[in-house]
Amino acid sequence: MVKEIERAGIPVVHICTVVPISLTVGANRIVPAIAIPHPLGNPSLDKAEEKALRRKIVEKSLVALETEVTEQTVFDK
Amino acid sequence: MAKIRIVHYINQFFAGIGGEEKADIKPEVREGAVGPGMAIQAGFGGEAEIVATVICGDSYFGENIEAAKEEVLQMIKGYSPDLFIAGPAFNAGRYGVACGTITEAVQNELNVPALTGMYIENPGADMYKKAVYVVETKNSAAGMKDAVAKMVPLAKKLLSGEEIGAPSEEGYIERGIRKNYFTEKRGSQRAVDMLVKKLKGEEFTTEYPMPDFDRVDPNPAVKDLSKAKIALVTSGGIVPKGNPDHIESSSASKYGKYDIDGVFDLTSESHETAHGGFDPVYCNEDSDRVLPVDVLRDLEKEGRIGELHRYFYSTTGNGTAVGSSKKFAEEFSKELIADGVDAVILTST
Numbered sequence: 001m002v003k004e005i006e007r008a009g010i011p012v013v014h015i016c017t018v019v020p021i022s023l024t025v026g027a028n029r030i031v032p033a034i035a036i037p038h039p040l041g042n043p044s045l046d047k048a049e050e051k052a053l054r055r056k057i058v059e060k061s062l063v064a065l066e067t068e069v070t071e072q073t074v075f076d077k
Numbered sequence: 078m079a080k081i082r083i084v085h086y087i088n089q090f091f092a093g094i095g096g097e098e099k100a101d102i103k104p105e106v107r108e109g110a111v112g113p114g115m116a117i118q119a120g121f122g123g124e125a126e127i128v129a130t131v132i133c134g135d136s137y138f139g140e141n142i143e144a145a146k147e148e149v150l151q152m153i154k155g156y157s158p159d160l161f162i163a164g165p166a167f168n169a170g171r172y173g174v175a176c177g178t179i180t181e182a183v184q185n186e187l188n189v190p191a192l193t194g195m196y197i198e199n200p201g202a203d204m205y206k207k208a209v210y211v212v213e214t215k216n217s218a219a220g221m222k223d224a225v226a227k228m229v230p231l232a233k234k235l236l237s238g239e240e241i242g243a244p245s246e247e248g249y250i251e252r253g254i255r256k257n258y259f260t261e262k263r264g265s266q267r268a269v270d271m272l273v274k275k276l277k278g279e280e281f282t283t284e285y286p287m288p289d290f291d292r293v294d295p296n297p298a299v300k301d302l303s304k305a306k307i308a309l310v311t312s313g314g315i316v317p318k319g320n321p322d323h324i325e326s327s328s329a330s331k332y333g334k335y336d337i338d339g340v341f342d343l344t345s346e347s348h349e350t351a352h353g354g355f356d357p358v359y360c361n362e363d364s365d366r367v368l369p370v371d372v373l374r375d376l377e378k379e380g381r382i383g384e385l386h387r388y389f390y391s392t393t394g395n396g397t398a399v400g401s402s403k404k405f406a407e408e409f410s411k412e413l414i415a416d417g418v419d420a421v422i423l424t425s426t
Contacts, residue, residue: 001310001312001388001392001394001402001403001405001406001423002324003291003293003403003406004402004403004404004406004407004410005310005406005410005413006293006294006295006296006422007293007404007410008407008410008411008414009411009414010183010296010410010414010418010419010420010421011294011295011296011297011299011420012296012419012420012421012422012423013166013297013312013420013421013422013423014423014424014425015286015422015423015424015425016425016426017140017425017426018139018140018142018171018173018174018203019168021174021200021204022425024200024203024204025200026291026292026293027388027423028185028293028294028296030280030294032426033424035136035140035359036100036136036139036140036171036355036426037097037355037357037359037360038359038365038366038367039357039366039425040365040366040367040368040372040424041359041363041365041366041367041370043359043362043366046205050302050366051365051371051372052291054365054366054369054371054372055372055375055376057369057377058369058372058373058376058401058422059376059421062302062336062376062381062382065137065298065299065420065422066299066302067298068297068298069246069295069298070295071188073295074336075105
């Protein structure tokens with residue numbers, strides 16, 4: 001899906017847990033996530049901490065959308 | 078002659094430990110054959126014995142690839158196998174990646190003949206087909222018998238050092254290796270034969286398939302996110318509670334488009350996942366863990382983004398055919414463009 005959205009001309013960022021799969025599929029902007037059953041959360045944290053963690057990943061994905069890339073790039077910092 | 082010593086790798090599901098709720102188990106080892114190992118051992122007809130089976134949860138492996146690889150490799154090494162077999166993984170994505178990773182490590186680091194098997198659309202096949210022998214299987218475990226029938230003869234050839242034939246003869250996925258050999262007909266004659274067949278509209282087999290690089294260049298960055306309309310898309314199967322469109326838990330034939338106008342937070346009352354390929358407990362408690370609507374609403378209010386698009390699109394990326402997901406995205410991307418969406422955040426489990 002990520003590739004078809006990109007092909008349609010819309011910049012897209014892929015937030016996913018298994019980065020090698022995303023690289024194989026052909027996503028260009030990739031943000032690593034936490035875990036397969038909860039990519040944007042962590043049930044062992046309290047609600048506020050968990051939301052802050054989610055916000056950090058989403059903010060990273062926004063930075064990825066604002067960044068010019070020429071090849072597949074993993075935004076893991 | 079002593080029996081061939083095989084070590085076999087399988088996931089928690091094929092070991093009978095459990096489904097997705099057990100996908101986070103760490104590597105463990107059991108003596109002898111387990112689950113599909115029985116069929117593989119039988120396929121060797123007494124010539125070989127599975128001395129140990131290494132089992133690991135698919136999510137544990139997917140989330141800790143480097144560490145899990147090392148742990149599993151040490152376990153395999155301890156049994157000094159003559160041959161290593163992983164899977165087959167059929168169309169299970171994380172399992173396929175695990176099988177490919179370990180098969181490559183055993184082959185290259187332990188110098189032990191190794192092979193695995195999977196369905197051609199498994200992401201693990203694309204990642205590892207050049208590095209190792211990946212026998213092409215059907216897309217579900219119903220193809221076990223067929224898979225074993227291809228894997229055993231290839232395994233025997235690898236062991237004996239016998240020459241391995243072409244992918245179509247041996248049943249493995251093309252590795253992109255070219256080999257010189259003598260033929261009866263010279264090149265010019267073969268080329269003309271092929272051309273004649275092509276002109277007649279008959280089937281012909283090329284001797285030099287062009288590599289298929291389906292890559293899309295990245296689009297330019299979004300200039301000003303504070304004015305941008307952002308849409309959410311997911312393969313994590315998020316749907317309104319009750320799954321009104323009956324999106325399948327695996328091999329999805331459709332996607333859903335859902336209105337989140339006025340929705341500021343996904344809750345256990347409002348949303349859930351239809352995805353059958355991961356433990357749904359955490360996501361059903363709070364679907365923001367897969368589709369971050371709550372955070373994007375905050376960022377919208379703060380002006381970091383212009384607006385969150387009124388609809389999100391969702392399907393289950395669990396064994397779903399590449400062709401289907403391509404079609405889904407082609408369709409809804411047109412709608413996204415018509416709706417003036419500037420960028421997409423796509424989340425996957």
